[in-house]
Amino acid sequence: MAFFVFNSASKMVSSPLVILGFILICVTLHCNSLAEAKANPRPNIVLILTDDLDVSIGGMMPLVKTKKLIGDAGITFTNAFVASPLCCPSRASILTGKYPHNHHVVNNTLEGNCSSTAWQKTQEPETFSAFLQKHGTYQTFFAGKYLNEESNSKYYNYTLSVNGRAQRHGQNYSEDYLTDVLANISIDFLENKSNRRPFFMMVSTPAPHSPWTAAPQYESSFPNVKAPRDPNFNIHGKDKHWLIRQAKTPMTNSSVEFLDNAYRKRWRTLLSVDDLVEKVVRKLEVSGELSNTYIIFTSDNGYHTGQFSLPMDKRQLYEFDIRVPLLVRGPYIKPNQTSPLLIANVDLGPTILDIAGYNVNETQMDGMSFLPIMTGKGNSSTWRSDVLVEYEGEGSNISDPACPLLGPGVSECFPDCVCEDSYNNTYACVRTVSQAANLQYCEFDDNEVFVEVYNLTADPFQLSNIAKSIDQEVLEKMNHRLMMLQSCSGRSCRTPGVYDSQFRFDPQLMFSSLVPHRNKRRQMLK
Numbered sequence: 001m002a003f004f005v006f007n008s009a010s011k012m013v014s015s016p017l018v019i020l021g022f023i024l025i026c027v028t029l030h031c032n033s034l035a036e037a038k039a040n041p042r043p044n045i046v047l048i049l050t051d052d053l054d055v056s057i058g059g060m061m062p063l064v065k066t067k068k069l070i071g072d073a074g075i076t077f078t079n080a081f082v083a084s085p086l087c088c089p090s091r092a093s094i095l096t097g098k099y100p101h102n103h104h105v106v107n108n109t110l111e112g113n114c115s116s117t118a119w120q121k122t123q124e125p126e127t128f129s130a131f132l133q134k135h136g137t138y139q140t141f142f143a144g145k146y147l148n149e150e151s152n153s154k155y156y157n158y159t160l161s162v163n164g165r166a167q168r169h170g171q172n173y174s175e176d177y178l179t180d181v182l183a184n185i186s187i188d189f190l191e192n193k194s195n196r197r198p199f200f201m202m203v204s205t206p207a208p209h210s211p212w213t214a215a216p217q218y219e220s221s222f223p224n225v226k227a228p229r230d231p232n233f234n235i236h237g238k239d240k241h242w243l244i245r246q247a248k249t250p251m252t253n254s255s256v257e258f259l260d261n262a263y264r265k266r267w268r269t270l271l272s273v274d275d276l277v278e279k280v281v282r283k284l285e286v287s288g289e290l291s292n293t294y295i296i297f298t299s300d301n302g303y304h305t306g307q308f309s310l311p312m313d314k315r316q317l318y319e320f321d322i323r324v325p326l327l328v329r330g331p332y333i334k335p336n337q338t339s340p341l342l343i344a345n346v347d348l349g350p351t352i353l354d355i356a357g358y359n360v361n362e363t364q365m366d367g368m369s370f371l372p373i374m375t376g377k378g379n380s381s382t383w384r385s386d387v388l389v390e391y392e393g394e395g396s397n398i399s400d401p402a403c404p405l406l407g408p409g410v411s412e413c414f415p416d417c418v419c420e421d422s423y424n425n426t427y428a429c430v431r432t433v434s435q436a437a438n439l440q441y442c443e444f445d446d447n448e449v450f451v452e453v454y455n456l457t458a459d460p461f462q463l464s465n466i467a468k469s470i471d472q473e474v475l476e477k478m479n480h481r482l483m484m485l486q487s488c489s490g491r492s493c494r495t496p497g498v499y500d501s502q503f504r505f506d507p508q509l510m511f512s513s514l515v516p517h518r519n520k521r522r523q524m525l526k
Contacts, residue, residue: 042137042357043331044293046280047202047348049094050273051087051145051153051209052266053299055080056320057228057307059208062221062270066277066327070297074329075337075374079433082301082345084391085314085321088114088148090300090345095127097349097365099388102489106392108148115147126364128349132200138356139197141189143182144204153206154178155213155269173216178206179269180215183276190283200352203280207273208303212265215272227256227263227305232318232461237308239465241450243425244316246406247309247418255416259305259312266303294330294355296348313412313420315391317429317442317452318462322389330355332375341380342433343370344387346493366493385434386497388485389442393425430482434499441478453478474498477505 053059060067067076083093084100089112092098092105103123106112113119124130132138145153155178156171169176186203193199214221227233234251237244251259277297284290304320305312314321326343329335346367350360354369372378395409403410403417412420429442438456443449451467453475459466467475477498485493496502 042198043355044198044289045200045352045355046293046295047200047352048277048280048295048297049091049144049202049204050297050299051204051206052301052303052314053208053270053325054302054304054320054323055325056302056323057230057305059266059270059303060325062267063274063277065274066297069277069281070295070329071327073335074327074333075339077326077328077339077341077343079340080298080324080326080343080345081322081387081389081431082324083387083389085301085316085389086391087300088112089391091147092119092123094300094345094348095129096123097128097346097360097363097367099346099366099485099488099493100390100392101486102364102366107394109394112392112394128352129200129202131353131358131363132356135358137197139193139199141186141193141199141201142204143185143202145206146204153209155206155211177215177272179272179276183279186276186280187283190280190287198356200356203276205273205276207269208266210262212262212269214265214268218268218271221271222264222267225264225267226260230307230461232307232463234306234309235463240308240452241425241427241444243419243422244308244310248416249309251306251309251311252416255311256306262312263305292331294328297325297327298345298348299324300345309418310420311414311418315393315412315421315425317389317391317427317440319456319460322431328374330374334376339373340433341370341373341383342385342387342431346387361491364490366488366490368494384494384497385499386430386432386481386485388482388488388493389429389431390486391425391427393423394421395423428482428486430478430485430497432497432499434497436499439478441482443479443482480505
């Protein structure tokens with residue numbers, strides 16, 4: 001039986017919330033793996049994945065216990081990014097270790113391959129969880145939101161699939177509040193699993209995704225908290241893509257009040273996530289398994305609340321949407337570490353397989369294991385200096401009633417005619433972090449082939465697009481590197497970046513037929 005029994009689950013429920021736990025492995029597999037486990041004991045692995053948790057605008061502030069129990073007890077990565085700033089493509093990247101152009105999930109729609117039959121047949125068998133199941137040593141458990149199926153997270157009144165069996169929940173806090181349900185089911189698994197084999201456990205919480213429903217005891221928390229008034233808050237994105245420029249500036253007082261309220265609600269939902277983390281860590285501590293367990297805490301994407309006058313969402317190329325928290329504790333990881341090395345969520349799968357004792361080169365994954373970095377056995381000076389971020393915009397074929405003036409092609413529109421997405425909000429970026437540069441280079445796949453470039457060292461809030469003023473040679477090299485990453489697969493995704501000493505720039509390869517729409521960009525560069 002597969003770890004993610006998604007085919008049977010998707011037939012039974014329309015909710016994106018899927019619980020698949022206590023997976024039974026056939027007797028033959030069980031007996032074979034027992035002998036292997038005795039001869040070669042392996043660590044346990046826990047992955048806790050939150051939904052829409054930012055790090056750039058204060059999302060980690062309420063998670064005091066999480067920071068203490070995981071971050072302070074291990075390592076915190078300050079430059080962790082997602083391959084795509086939206087739930088379904090990002091989660092697909094986590095599970096497969098691949099960039100979106102290789103797993104083919106490009107947005108949250110079924111047309112964008114989210115939860116599609118094609119995904120289940122071609123990509124799901126290549127997830128790290130399927131790999132662990134295939135090799136049989138690990139017990140595996142999953143609880144929570146899997147992909148998306150075009151629906152938002154819920155905290156009450158939802159249906160779960162428990163090993164393919166529908167389980168309906170209402171609105172009684174003690175029995176139905178989803179974050180607590182996930183915590184309790186996870187503890188049940190830890191209490192009832194076999195102690196003779198290592199385990200992998202993934203818990204995927206609804207928080208802090210909308211509708212931001214807090215547990216009753218936390219409904220009044222943070223009464224005075226507001227969305228941070230950073231330099232990019234409530235200002236016009238004057239030199240950015242048209243979708244950002246169309247936002248109304250300044251926002252109305254009612255809009256600001258609304259997003260401040262949403263910001264507080266997000267924080268309140270996170271207090272239950274903090275409790276979940278504490279329960280899991282304490283349970284492992286009591287059972288004597290904590291010292292042999294890696295615990296990874298992260299998110300599927302960031303979030304924004306008023307940056308560049310965009311009300312609330314993700315999907316954009318900026319730091320607040322693509323940067324996520326990443327905290328890890330485990331064997332041989334020294335406490336109180338902070339690392340500035342560049343990590344992408346395509347690295348989670350390879351790292352989990354590395355922890356489990358498998359070689360990522362046996363897979364088709366694009367990412368690389370950062371286990372040696374965490375345990376001090378790797379060479380940080382040879383670590384990669386850039387990652388790819390890509391997204392295909394969602395739109396509607398008819399005009400949005402909230403914004404008829406913009407016509408068809410937009411989506412996620414607010415009542416004051418500010419839209420968060422559109423068909424041509426389709427872009428790809430190279431995010432570079434090295435000793436020599438902290439840079440972001442992005443191209444839109446639209447009629448303009450619009451380009452945005454940011455020097456994050458001088459401009460951490462991305463106020464000034466320097467695409468028209470940056471050195472021409474740098475622009476050409478970044479264009480070349482973007483093309484290479486957009487056509488990469490497996491090992492070729494880990495080749496040297498522009499600011500690596502081994503980088504080789506060949507202008508003849510700049511306009512490969514693999515990315516034909518870049519020919520427009522060639523004319524602009526001349």
